[in-house]
Amino acid sequence: MNFVPLRNSAAAETWYLPARVNIGAIVYEGEAVIIDTGLEAQSGKRICRLAKEAGWRIVAIINTHTHADHIGGNSAIVEQFGCPVYAPDLERDFVKHPIFMAYFLIGGVAPWREINNKFLVAPASTVTAGLKPGAFPWPGRAAGPELTLIDLAGHTGGQIGVACGDVLYAGDAFLGPDVLELHGIPFNVDIEKYLASLSRIRRSTYATVLPCHGAPLDRDALEEVLQVNEQQVMALVDDVYALLEEPCELETLVAELCPRAGKEVASVGSFFLYRSSIQAYLTFLHQQGQVETAIRDNRLFWQRSEKRVSR
Structure with missing residues (x-):
């Protein structure tokens, strides 16, 4: 070519x-x-x-x-x-x-x-x-x-x-x-x-x-x-929010969102690429007042805020 x-x-x-x-x-x-x-x-x-x-x-x-x-x-x-x-x-x-x-x-x-x-x-x-x-x-x-x-x-x-x-x-x-x-x-x-x-x-x-x-x-x-x-x-942002019906950790979100998107974590590198991407969606939701973080038992959890702000 x-x-x-x-x-x-x-x-x-x-x-x-x-x-x-x-x-x-x-x-x-x-x-x-x-x-x-x-x-x-x-x-x-x-x-x-x-x-x-x-x-x-x-x-x-x-x-x-x-x-x-x-x-x-x-x-x-x-x-x-x-x-x-x-x-x-x-x-x-x-x-x-x-x-x-x-x-x-x-x-x-x-x-x-x-x-x-x-x-x-x-x-x-x-x-x-x-x-x-x-x-x-x-x-x-x-x-x-x-x-x-x-x-x-x-x-x-x-x-x-x-x-x-x-x-x-x-x-x-x-x-x-x-x-x-x-x-x-x-x-x-x-x-x-x-x-x-x-x-x-x-x-x-x-x-x-x-x-x-x-x-x-x-x-x-x-x-x-x-x-x-x-x-x-934006559909992925909504999927991340939906998965936070109960507070969970970032790695749990990776494990649950990848199958929804039809993806399999095939290598260590791809795991960290997916993790960073999902972290960006969480950050966006946090900026919008949709989610917040909490520390429990020395672990960082993401959870929904009390009231979701409409976009």
């Missing part, structure tokens, strides 16, 4: 490489900015080979967020092109020290072997600068177009989208319908910010929006996909 054009404009050419994690490329006068780099070094080497075949010189990498499947090819590209790497400011240290992701998932302690794997811990790469939403000048030698960085936090704490002309590279702000069904319990760390990001995309005017997991969408198809994503996450 080669890079596929998305939309050309006076601003630049926009491309993507269809894969388990879509790779974006914004090209101006032979200079290319790569959006995310895949899971491992092999992905980065493939990007380099295809760029050279197309006559592109990679002048920068922008990571929409810092999960391993989006930053794993960074170092291989930097090795061949010597280009700078940019990542969301809040998450930049996760690129420089990817082991932080494993610490993050399991609660801040040293990760053991089953957690320290390529699916959670990518090869390290140096970050030139952290990015915040707003204008981003073209990083090459050419007088290329100014890019726009969009706040799409929720899937991670600092995720950004990258826009050029009429195209938005949306990272993991939402998933394509088939991928959403496969995941069952989509990973998000902040449901309130996730919902705000969906609204931000919904209000935008980009003609083409590309999620990292799923096919590119035009405006006619976008709204339905955003609704499906929002409905699934």
